[in-house]
Amino acid sequence: MSDQTHPTAGARPRVFIDGEAGTTGLGIRTRLDELGLVDVISIAPEKRKDADARREMMRAADLIILCLPDDAAREAVSLAASLGDEAPRVLDASTAHRVSEGWTYGFPEMAEGQAEAIAGASHVANPGCYATGAIALLRPLVERGLLPVDFPVAINAVSGYSGGGRSMIEDYEAARAPAFELYGLGLKHKHLPEIRAYGLLARQPIFVPSVGNFRQGMLVSLPLFLRDLPGAPSAADLHAALAAHYEGARNVAVAPQEEADAGRIEALALNDTDRLDIHVFGNAEHGQAVLVARLDNLGKGASGAAVQNLRLMLGV
Numbered sequence: 001m002s003d004q005t006h007p008t009a010g011a012r013p014r015v016f017i018d019g020e021a022g023t024t025g026l027g028i029r030t031r032l033d034e035l036g037l038v039d040v041i042s043i044a045p046e047k048r049k050d051a052d053a054r055r056e057m058m059r060a061a062d063l064i065i066l067c068l069p070d071d072a073a074r075e076a077v078s079l080a081a082s083l084g085d086e087a088p089r090v091l092d093a094s095t096a097h098r099v100s101e102g103w104t105y106g107f108p109e110m111a112e113g114q115a116e117a118i119a120g121a122s123h124v125a126n127p128g129c130y131a132t133g134a135i136a137l138l139r140p141l142v143e144r145g146l147l148p149v150d151f152p153v154a155i156n157a158v159s160g161y162s163g164g165g166r167s168m169i170e171d172y173e174a175a176r177a178p179a180f181e182l183y184g185l186g187l188k189h190k191h192l193p194e195i196r197a198y199g200l201l202a203r204q205p206i207f208v209p210s211v212g213n214f215r216q217g218m219l220v221s222l223p224l225f226l227r228d229l230p231g232a233p234s235a236a237d238l239h240a241a242l243a244a245h246y247e248g249a250r251n252v253a254v255a256p257q258e259e260a261d262a263g264r265i266e267a268l269a270l271n272d273t274d275r276l277d278i279h280v281f282g283n284a285e286h287g288q289a290v291l292v293a294r295l296d297n298l299g300k301g302a303s304g305a306a307v308q309n310l311r312l313m314l315g316v
């Protein structure tokens with residue numbers, strides 16, 4: 001794979017977004033235009049599905065970002081690889097490579113050393129939106145022994161409709177979709193493999209996503225019976241563990257415990273930001289807690305995370 005300075009050593013890095021006109025691609029383009037740290041090179045719209053034209057764009061780029069359906073993303077990776085020494089580094093926003101060998105998972109705050117691994121990687125997979133929320137809650141607890149790897153975990157989540165890409169956006173905006181629905185009830189949502197792999201779970205969790213009639217915003221929640229956990233921790237213990245894990249992180253914060261007194265949380269508060277925040281609700285009498293991660297599915301759940309990874313990869 002090529003090194004970081006190819007092919008424009010000394011100049012601003014060149015970035016090609018394959019799928020630039022889609023929901024995720026546009027979000028990345030807007031953020032990169034605002035930052036002005038890289039030169040985005042764009043393909044003529046009528047050539048956006050022409051393999052030869054895309055390959056030439058890849059040749060001219062230091063980094064390509066794939067904002068494509070999974071099959072097209074796999075094809076794009078082959079196109080890039082066919083360039084041999086001239087191949088750019090790859091950041092894939094699709095689901096295609098998130099648990100694939102040779103790929104680094106693009107969630108820098110997930111674990112110690114992950115940001116450095118992303119910075120040095122040739123192939124980075126941008127996480128799924130729900131998976132980002134779930135792993136943000138699970139991983140620090142599993143790493144600290146507070147949640148056993150084989151604990152029976154159930155995760156609930158609600159997303160804005162932009163999570164479904166252009167077709168779902170069109171359906172909601174033309175009032176052709178329900179106000180709210182649960183889905184993924186075959187219990188095999190596409191984010192389960194990455195939640196399990198990077199949440200360090202030995203046992204398949206139950207994941208129940210839902211979508212509501214709002215464009216963007218997301219809540220991912222993890223209910224826990226505290227007395228079934230090793231040492232029967234309190235909600236405050238879980239809060240302390242999460243706060244210690246994310247101390248100093250720029251894009252992930254643990255809300256002060258007093259905020260949980262409200263007993264409620266709304267989904268849209270972090271819209272148009274690249275942040276994720278974590279809230280720990282609990283009831284000591286019943287020995288129960290509900291941990292909630294809140295994010296913008298298009299921000300830390302997609303385009304914001306991609307730009308964070310791009311900046312790590314290119315050192316900009």
Ligand SMILES: NC(=O)C1=CN([C@@H]2O[C@H](COP(=O)(O)OP(=O)(O)OC[C@H]3O[C@@H](n4cnc5c(N)ncnc54)[C@H](OP(=O)(O)O)[C@@H]3O)[C@@H](O)[C@H]2O)C=CC1
Nearest residue numbers: 019021022023024048049067068069072094163165166302
């Ligand atoms: N929406 C979200 O919140 C998130 C989405 N993702 C992932 O990002 C990827 C893109 O999703 P999203 O932006 O929502 O999807 P969209 O449907 O909004 O956009 C997909 C884009 O890819 C283009 N495209 C499709 N097939 C090809 C091809 N063979 N060659 C070149 N371009 C192609 C489409 O063009 P055209 O419309 O002309 O067919 C469109 O511009 C998906 O893999 C999705 O899983 C990741 C994180 C979050």
Ligand SMILES: CC(=O)N[C@@H](CCC(=O)OP(=O)(O)O)C(=O)O
Nearest residue numbers: 095127128129159160163164211
């Ligand atoms: C509401 C909705 O349909 N959401 C999508 C996930 C969106 C997303 O971000 O997933 P990827 O990053 O893996 O594309 C779904 O459940 O399939």
